[in-house]
Amino acid sequence: MRGSASVLHLDLDAFFASVEQRDKPSLRGKPVVVGGTSGRGVVATASYEARAFGVHSAMSTREARARCPHAAFLSGRFDAYRETSRLVMGLLREVSPLVEPLSLDEAFVDLEVAAALGGLDIASVTAFGEELRRRVCEVTGGLTATVGIASSKFMAKVASELDKPDGLTVVAPGDELDLLRPMSVSVIPGVGPATRERLRRAGIHVVHDLEQVSEDELVRLLGKAQGHGLWRLARAQDDRPVVAEREAKSVSVEGTYDTDLTDRRLMEGLLTRQANQVGARLRRHGLSGRTVSIKVRLHDFTTLSRSSTLPSPTDNGATVGRVARSLLADLDTTGGVRLLGVGVSGLADWVQDDLFGEVENEREEVLVLPDAPRRTWSPGIDVMHEELGPGWVWGSGKGVVTVRFETASSGPGPVRSFPVDDPMLSRPAPVASDEGQEAATDPPAP
Structure with missing residues (x-):
């Protein structure tokens, strides 16, 4: 155990929703829910305005709409979240070489090796935490973070939950048990x-x-x-070090669908698409994996999983897709499927290049099927109009898409509606970045 409060835990407050409010002035101070936007979707993040109505992460979108029907329900923009996360993680690495990202919105920082820290006494680490929060707000364009500092990772995480949002708690060495004892066991x-x-x-x-x-x-x-x-x-005993590079255990993609899927060809096409996304992520990070798995949730909420281990690791989406489809063939899906997912584990940093070369010529028409669900104008996504400029999708349906034209710096903007196939309306290309923390699993699809 450390004798000083030298482990910092930073948690960006209501991260996805806060990014949306930052970039969409009309939503500032209003309830925002990010996640799957259909009744079968799941809430990924809710703004604090939505939380006041009882909405929370992992709640079904259907229940969230019942509790807070006037909230803005958005499908999410992972490019914006990753870019904001990259800025924050870069800031943390400037102050300490030992930064352990846990997700896009939280990380541990080892202060024992922080160059800018004058000392490890309570006054010094408190001042450091306050300055770090100020710099996070500055670099992210207004997002807030809650910080906990303590003598261990466990206690730093506990401390960061005590003064949300936009707070700072420092637990002095020796005070850990006094803080913990009255807390519910669920804090562990x-x-x-x-x-x-x-x-x-x-x-x-x-x-x-x-x-x-x-x-x-x-x-x-x-x-x-x-x-x-x-x-x-329970005795505040935690000597785990802050590890700068956390080894990914798996890479996966899954989607929840509006209506039960019964067409096997459609399911195979969706699995193939997900497998190609997994393969792209593996290649992006220089990884490969041996174990391919699928996740299938049936109409009655029974969740099934199957896996198969290859003789050598691969990062090839076609290979992953072929195995995923063979695993699906062994399952009885006649009653309907509401969730499908593909994952690869047993990760390595090398690939057996030619072992599965024969699948490269596999026909590709299964990747995009005519009857596959389309989400071209999901609520919340960025769009560009040739005359009116940048905006975001307010909603769509019955052949019409409604757009609010505003940016983070413009102030609330006007709302206009267009045919869904309006040639002047398009989606801007995402900003490419090789840095930042990759989300291992996408939230449920709307």
Whole structure:
């Protein structure tokens, strides 16, 4: 355990929704929900204005609409999120060489090697945290971040949850247990609803209760790995280092669909498209993988998964697609499918180039099928009009797309409607960047 508060956890507040509010002046101060926009979609992020109505991440879009029908429901713009994340992660790496990104919107920073830090006393790290938050707001064009600083990764993460949004909490060494003891056991990583219920039945509700239980009893109750881990964290024991490069375990893409899919040819086409996206991501990061898996959620919410391991790693989307389609062939999908996903794990940094070369000539018409779901004008996406300039999709339907013309610096703009095939309306090319943290899994498709 460290003797100083030298681990910092930074969490960008309501990140996806905050980027949307930054870039869309008409949405500032209003409820915004980002994620799947259909009833079967899932909320990825909700702005704090939407959270006031009980909307939260992982909630179904259907329930979110019922709770906050006046919110703006947007499908998301990952290019904008990745670029903003790249700026923040770059800023963090300027202050310390040891930055461990956890996702696009959060990271650990080791302050023991931070060049700009005058010392590790509480006053110094507090001033550093305040200056870092100011610089994050500056570099992102107004986004806020909540920061926690403590003697371990666990306590820094706990601290960053205490003063949201736009806050800073520093936990002095020696104060960890006083902070933890009255908190619910769910504050400890790995204590989800099932584990929490098991602990509740044993009379364990808060961390102080957990601290009174022996390690052997916790192992009997929860199993060796989880029991030992909870016993340590209940005593604020966490010596995990900040690791600058976190090894990706898998790369995957999945989509949730408006209506149950029953056409096997359509499913195969969607899997092939997802496999090509996975292959592109693998190549972008110089990775390959041996194990191909698919995820299928049936009409009754039963979730099935199948996997197959190749003799050598590949980054070829056609190879991944071929295996994914063969895995689908073994499943009974006659009742309908509402979610499909493809993933590759067992990652490596080399490829057996010619092992599957014969699939390169595979016919490509299955990649885009005429009857595949189209999402050309998803709500929230950026668009460009040849005369009116940049804007974003307010909504679409019945052959019409409605656009609000505004940018982050323009102020709220006018709303205009066009035919969906208006030749003057187009989607701008995304900004290319090789930096930043790649999201391993896309949110559910609208």
